[in-house]
Amino acid sequence: MPGTYAARVALHLTDDDVRRLDGGDGPAVRLAMRVVVRLAEALGAEELLDISGAHVDSCLYHGRAPLDFAERLAGDGAAVVVPTTLNVSSLDLLHPDLYRGDPGEGELARRLMDAYVAMGCRPTWTCAPYQLEDRPAFGENVAWAESNAIAFANSVLGARTDRYGDFVDICAAVTGRAPAAGFHLDENRRATVVFHLEGLMPGLLESSLLPHVLGTLVGSVVGNRVPVIDGVPDPPGEDWLKALGSAAASAGSVGMFHVVGATPEAPTLEVALGGRQPDEVVVVRSDDLRRTRDLLTTAVGSDLATVSLGTPHYSVAEIGRFVEALAGRNVHPAVDVYISTGRGVLDEVEDRGWAEGLRSAGVTIVTDTCTYVTPILRETSRPAMTDSAKWAYYAPGNLGVDVVLASTRECVESAVAGKVVLDDAIWTEGHFDG
Amino acid sequence: MAEAPQVQVAGPPSGPVEGVVLHLDEPLSFWGGFDSASGEIIDRHHPQLGSSVAGRVLVMRTGRGSSSGSSVLLEAVRCGTAPAAIVMVEADAIVALGAIVADELYGVSLPVVLVDEAELAELCTGIRVNIDPDGSVRILDAD
Numbered sequence: 322m323p324g325t326y327a328a329r330v331a332l333h334l335t336d337d338d339v340r341r342l343d344g345g346d347g348p349a350v351r352l353a354m355r356v357v358v359r360l361a362e363a364l365g366a367e368e369l370l371d372i373s374g375a376h377v378d379s380c381l382y383h384g385r386a387p388l389d390f391a392e393r394l395a396g397d398g399a400a401v402v403v404p405t406t407l408n409v410s411s412l413d414l415l416h417p418d419l420y421r422g423d424p425g426e427g428e429l430a431r432r433l434m435d436a437y438v439a440m441g442c443r444p445t446w447t448c449a450p451y452q453l454e455d456r457p458a459f460g461e462n463v464a465w466a467e468s469n470a471i472a473f474a475n476s477v478l479g480a481r482t483d484r485y486g487d488f489v490d491i492c493a494a495v496t497g498r499a500p501a502a503g504f505h506l507d508e509n510r511r512a513t514v515v516f517h518l519e520g521l522m523p524g525l526l527e528s529s530l531l532p533h534v535l536g537t538l539v540g541s542v543v544g545n546r547v548p549v550i551d552g553v554p555d556p557p558g559e560d561w562l563k564a565l566g567s568a569a570a571s572a573g574s575v576g577m578f579h580v581v582g583a584t585p586e587a588p589t590l591e592v593a594l595g596g597r598q599p600d601e602v603v604v605v606r607s608d609d610l611r612r613t614r615d616l617l618t619t620a621v622g623s624d625l626a627t628v629s630l631g632t633p634h635y636s637v638a639e640i641g642r643f644v645e646a647l648a649g650r651n652v653h654p655a656v657d658v659y660i661s662t663g664r665g666v667l668d669e670v671e672d673r674g675w676a677e678g679l680r681s682a683g684v685t686i687v688t689d690t691c692t693y694v695t696p697i698l699r700e701t702s703r704p705a706m707t708d709s710a711k712w713a714y715y716a717p718g719n720l721g722v723d724v725v726l727a728s729t730r731e732c733v734e735s736a737v738a739g740k741v742v743l744d745d746a747i748w749t750e751g752h753f754d755g
Numbered sequence: 756m757a758e759a760p761q762v763q764v765a766g767p768p769s770g771p772v773e774g775v776v777l778h779l780d781e782p783l784s785f786w787g788g789f790d791s792a793s794g795e796i797i798d799r800h801h802p803q804l805g806s807s808v809a810g811r812v813l814v815m816r817t818g819r820g821s822s823s824g825s826s827v828l829l830e831a832v833r834c835g836t837a838p839a840a841i842v843m844v845e846a847d848a849i850v851a852l853g854a855i856v857a858d859e860l861y862g863v864s865l866p867v868v869l870v871d872e873a874e875l876a877e878l879c880t881g882i883r884v885n886i887d888p889d890g891s892v893r894i895l896d897a898d
Contacts, residue, residue, distance in 0.1 A: 356855055363851040363867070378822040384791060384830030390860055466822035484818075486825035486849030488856045503848070544782070545817050545845065574782070574819045574847070619799065715787040715821075718797045 332361050333368045341496055349399035353492035360489050361500035370462055370501045375405040375494035376450045376474075378466035379487040380437045381694060382411040382430035390488060391436040394495070401441040401494040406450040408467045409634075410434045411695040414446070415664065415688045422696040430695075440491065446689035447663030449563065449634040451478060454665075459585060462505055464493035468574075469633045469711065472566030475577035477559060479585040481505045484545075484576035504577050510586060511595030512549035512579050514542065515602045519552065522607060524747040526554060529642075530728040532561045533710035534610045536568025537617060540575050542603055549579040549593040556583045560639055567633050568710035611748050617713040620704035620723035623740040627705035627722070628652075628732050629692045631661030632712040637669050639729075644675050646733040652683040653739030657699055661687040693719050706741060708732050772866055772886045773895070774812040774839035776878050779803055783813075784820025785827040785853070794836030812886070813838035814878045818847030828853025832863050840866040840886050844875050868892060 340346060341354040361369060379387060411430035413419045420427055438444050445453060450465070451473045457463045457480035465474050465482040466489075474480045483503030485493070493499045503509055516539055525531055539548050548569070557565075557580065569575035579587035587593035630643065640660065652658045660679070662670070667688050670676045676686060692698055693716040698705065701722040707713050713726040725741050735742045780802045783789060788798035794809030809831075818824070828850065831837035837857075841850055846869055854865040868890045870878075878884065883895040 352859060355859055356852070359855045359859075360848060360851055363855070364846050364848060379826060381823055381826070383786070383823060383826040384833065386830040386833035386860070387826040389833075390829070390856055393860065468821050471822070484822075484848055486822045486852040488825055488829075488852045489848065490822075544819075545847075571784075571820055574817060616800070714800070717799045718787055 332358065332366060334358070338369060338498065347398060349394050349397035350496060352394060352397070353399065353495040354498070356489055356492040357496055357498055357500065361502065364500050364502040366500035366502040368501045369498040370505060371497055372403055372462050372464045372493055372499045374403050374457055374461070374463040375401065375490055376408060376463070376465040376467060376470055377405055377437060377442055377490040377494060378408040379491055380407045380410050380434055382426070382433050385429070387487065388429055388433050388436070391433055391491070394491065395436040395439045399440045399495045402497045403494055404455065405442040405494040406445040406447070406453065407437055407442045408446070408470070409448045409690045409694060410446055411690060413687055413689045416686070419685070419687060419697050420695065421699070437491065440495070442494070445663065445665070447634050447665070448691065449636070449663060452634065452636050452663060452666060462499065464490055464499045466490035468570035469563065469567035471576050472570045472578060473563055475504050475510070476566055476579065476584050477562045484574060510547065510577060511597070512547045512587070512593045513600045514546050514548045515590070515594070515599045516548055516550045517552050517602065517604050518550065519604050519606055522747065522749065525607060525610065528728045528747045529564070529708055529730070530614065530726070530747065531610070532557070532564035533568045533708070533726065534613045535605065536565040537572040537710045537714070538605065538609060538613045539565070539578070540569035540571065540573030543573055543575060545574040545576070546600070547577050547579070548575065549581060549587060549590060551581045551590050553580055553583065560636055563633055564709070571711045571714045607748055614726055617710055617726040618724060619717050620725050624704055625656055625706055625735055625739065625741050626700040626703035627698055628656060628658045628736045629698070629705055629707045629712055630659065630709070630729065630732060631687070632691055632693065632707070632709035634691070635660055635662045635666065637666055640666070640670050640675060642729060643733065644678065646730050647682060647737070650682065650737050652736040654683065655739050656736050658684045658736045659687050659692050659697065660684055661691045664688050698722065704741070706732050706735055771888060772840045774810060774884065776880055776882050776884055777806060777808055777811040777813050778878055778880045779813065779815040782815045782817050782819035784824055785831070786821040786823035788820065789827060789831070791827050791831040791834055791836055794831065808838045809836040811838050812840045812842060812884050814842045814875065816875060817843065817845045818850050822849060824849040825852035825856070829856050829860070832857040832861065832865055837865055840868060842868050842870055842875070842878060842892060844870060844872055866890065
């Protein structure tokens, strides 16, 4: 067994970096800097770069150890030096009764949230920070964690973040520094795998399901390579791109993707590929996508207890589409329907009068968290339906629930009917409004 | 070999680490795919669903999925359900961070070692390997 050990690339640190690392700015900055520097070494970075913002995923409770880390930093007086948003937590602070977990664990989850707020992070509690007003501009270097947010920042905003995990998000926010590696660098942003859509039925092209199943397929093929999708007939909007990225980042470790004609670094296929030949070209047909949907569906039959929507957090436009599809009807009394969204989106939805309408129709609005990361679902022994590939991917493992993945429209019709109602016309026919 | 593999250790071990390989057929997202309380793979789509990674030398080509993987890996270290070491072909920030913070916070070493594709292919499930403090992986016995 050969086991060559290559010498580490020398990491160049500035005088300010060295001061932080040596404890000149206090113990919290020292610890944060050590994490940033050690990650930079592990990634083979040659230097660190300044960041102008951060999105912290570490505020979701996963046990005592990450809490120990946050309280150590906060206890040592850590404070963020760049605008920093917070990802979903384990609790819905606006609707605390929704939490069905262990109360002791809930208290620890709350302590974790408090520690991050004490460090100066904004209590945004959303996995879709790109739906907030202040979002990174094209070319801006940021340190974002949360896989779907990373994919969106790089791909749709043209901002630059590597695929950061927990801990370094807050450490970058506290030091203002991040490794000059990964998607911060031009050479890692070009696509190497082409996905060409071919012969998709108009119904599928219009369905909310398309980016979810396409993203899942793309993610499972590329792993951590950068894909470019060609052949999408109409330039898709942000919600479509959000869905694609979240699915691709769940099924693979996609931190950046291009859609020709829709994402800022892909005006043409050639530009997305950086003028080079792709390593692989994959043709995607309707049958491939249908198989992907079937793989993500674990439930059989029409039994339905729950419909869960809003993963990643629904935008105002997505809630608007749900309201339109519901068309004044109530959901079936035997089905629990949840929509997860951010506080900022909820404010706007309240202003438009939609929130009250949704509640009276029997829909539960969840903020600050998501129904697959914390115990909220009332019933997990019977099937749940979702319009999110990410939810479908993770919920069976996290909650032990069986899922049906479908379009938003199918979810609405099923919620009203009280049982799973699928419209297979999207796979075979022309127009399908959903 | 022509190109020196980028063998790097995210959490340098204080001494050599020895363990039995669990070679994953697909990458694992520690969050959502692994239970830090039991040490088992819980991703229903993962071919090795139900396998325990605790104390094993976990071999996976790349990382996968959620950013929260770092937190779950750290919690596994605290619970004693983490792998003894992780061997990958491509450096992955999410995996590395769990190991780095385990060392910074608890002084516990979880080496994350990079090898090349050929070396990875030799690390079959069930064989015993040694990982030296310099990050080199040595096969001790192969069945």
